[in-house]
Amino acid sequence: xxxxxxxxSRQDTIEKxxxxxxxxxxxxxxxxxxxxxxxSLSIASSILWTPARxxxxxxxxxxxxxxxxxxxxxxxxxxxxxxxxxxxxASGLMRQKIEGGAAVDVFASADLEQPHKLAAGHxxxxxxxxxxxSLCALARPGLALNETSFLDRLLDPAVRIATxxxxxxxxxxxxxxVFARADAVRPGARATLEAKAKKLVGGGEKTPPLVxxxxxIEGIFLSDQADVMLIYCSAVSAVQKEVPSLTSIKLPPxxxxxxxxxxxxxxxxxxxxxxxxxxxxxxxxxxxQKHGLEPIASVGPRNP
Numbered sequence: 300x301x302x303x304x305x306x307x308s309r310q311d312t313i314e315k316x317x318x319x320x321x322x323x324x325x326x327x328x329x330x331x332x333x334x335x336x337x338x339s340l341s342i343a344s345s346i347l348w349t350p351a352r353x354x355x356x357x358x359x360x361x362x363x364x365x366x367x368x369x370x371x372x373x374x375x376x377x378x379x380x381x382x383x384x385x386x387x388x389a390s391g392l393m394r395q396k397i398e399g400g401a402a403v404d405v406f407a408s409a410d411l412e413q414p415h416k417l418a419a420g421h422x423x424x425x426x427x428x429x430x431x432x433s434l435c436a437l438a439r440p441g442l443a444l445n446e447t448s449f450l451d452r453l454l455d456p457a458v459r460i461a462t463x464x465x466x467x468x469x470x471x472x473x474x475x476x477v478f479a480r481a482d483a484v485r486p487g488a489r490a491t492l493e494a495k496a497k498k499l500v501g502g503g504e505k506t507p508p509l510v511x512x513x514x515x516i517e518g519i520f521l522s523d524q525a526d527v528m529l530i531y532c533s534a535v536s537a538v539q540k541e542v543p544s545l546t547s548i549k550l551p552p553x554x555x556x557x558x559x560x561x562x563x564x565x566x567x568x569x570x571x572x573x574x575x576x577x578x579x580x581x582x583x584x585x586x587x588q589k590h591g592l593e594p595i596a597s598v599g600p601r602n603p
Contacts, residue, residue, distance in 0.1 A: 353379040354570040357402060361390040361409035363470065363531050367590035368407060374586060375577050380570045389468035389501045397565065404571040407562040410469035414563035425564045429578055431593040432558040434473060434550045435532040442526055446551040450481055454491055461499045461525035468501025474529045476556045484553050499524055517541040531558065533591030560592065
């Protein structure tokens, strides 16, 4: 007699879900799980909705996602599950901790590169694009930043530039991509900008906060270490609350890059699958939008 869907074992469900996701993009060796395969994950989550025993969810995430992930974890409809205290930090450093054996179920990064590295050699690990971001520049008042003068001001020898650390932190890598784009606009700009940039955050113990009790980026300006810094647009309002005198602009189109936030399911236990399904749900995507991120799924009715 044919088994009903609800009769499948948990392991059968996870294996079928993983296979459905793998079928969404057989053409690419580096699969990124997006909306088409969410149906499979949602079905699996509903099948697995009542766990046989209580599970504990452990999440690690990029520091830039602290507010959004904390909010998501608070809104996540748990059952008998427990949510462990999440851990935040530079995405590259978090990835290294996981490679070193840190116990985690879901890792959310400020890029797709770190999740893909964790997925290499592990076809059972799912990489998911869950939101997008954009880059802005924070500057001291009087710097006169605008779309037209932006590159000239960055190249001015008197203007000090702060960045995060490339490799350890995607924000630093994105900043270096901006410098590479500048070279196409102004030959030689890349070398000048890379030489000027002071890597003041994102390096873990190598770059401690400059002002005790303040955020890393706020500390850069409060300690007068730089005049301008490239940051995620989603972080601008929080920094300006601490340092109201700072001005901000979105990067001009010729220099702009498009940060993409990705997560990876390290442990496909039921509570992890349910949490990821929640992140991609209407409520989850609306929560991300509230924190300045760009959702990849619709969070409202379509215009007539």
